[in-house]
């Protein structure tokens with residue numbers, strides 16, 4: 001069982017420069033980190049003396065989360081921003097310096113998503129229960145981008161807001177009257193069928209402070225910030241940050257065409273994430289274990305907000 005603890009790891013990744021830099025950072029830290037992590041895992045999973053493949057897979061998948069966590073923490077310590085929005089990397093488990101075959105000893109695939117790159121659906125209602133007009137209008141623009149009925153915004157608002165005054169005739173029926181705890185609750189709301197959900201959910205979150213990270217948001221999310229942000233302007237933001245990530249929100253006005261609009265976005269945007277979704281899958285001999293998690297990483301000890309192991 002100490003194979004993993006003392007063994008060497010190597011990482012392979014795509015050819016993107018940024019990802020490579022991250023991978024190098026991971027390589028530097030991995031040896032120091034594994035011991036600390038393994039200790040935690042032994043507590044979490046109990047008897048690991050029997051090196052059963054399911055336990056091993058679980059450990060591998062969890063170590064993928066740990067690698068990701070370290071990657072994000074190091075990035076946040078080194079830069080005032082978080083970029084890009086999504087990082088994917090295979091982590092190949094090796095013995096000595098020879099990578100083992102995928103089918104013999106396992107491969108970990110991790111995907112890191114900055115939750116601040118998404119629109120926080122709960123932000124359409126302020127914590128005091130009143131409507132957040134800016135966020136509500138942003139959400140309607142997001143729906144419109146995907147040709148979804150704008151009434152869905154009213155139905156979700158009534159689902160979340162604490163009052164029982166319907167915006168549409170039946171939109172308070174069986175409403176939760178509280179913020180969403182997870183995105184799949186949307187499927188309980190009239191007007192959100194599976195195909196609508198599949199279209200919009202990749203751009204939505206229930207975590208974080210509601211600020212959109214301009215270093216990581218995709219085109220539909222950037223466009224939802226303002227009526228004046230066209231697809232072309234959103235592409236301009238992406239081109240800009242791919243060369244120089246935004247170090248602070250005021251730099252948004254440097255993007256051609258956003259000299260004025262950019263100013264109006266201050267207060268609704270950010271340049272770094274605080275919540276990250278990390279999906280780690282470990283595969284060995286055709287068997288797979290997936291850990292899907294959301295962690296708050298904002299200085300101090302990272303906090304698990306969501307954890308599902310399948």
Ligand SMILES: [Ca+2]
Pocket residue numbers: 157158159160161162163164165172175177
């Ligand atoms: Ca309500």
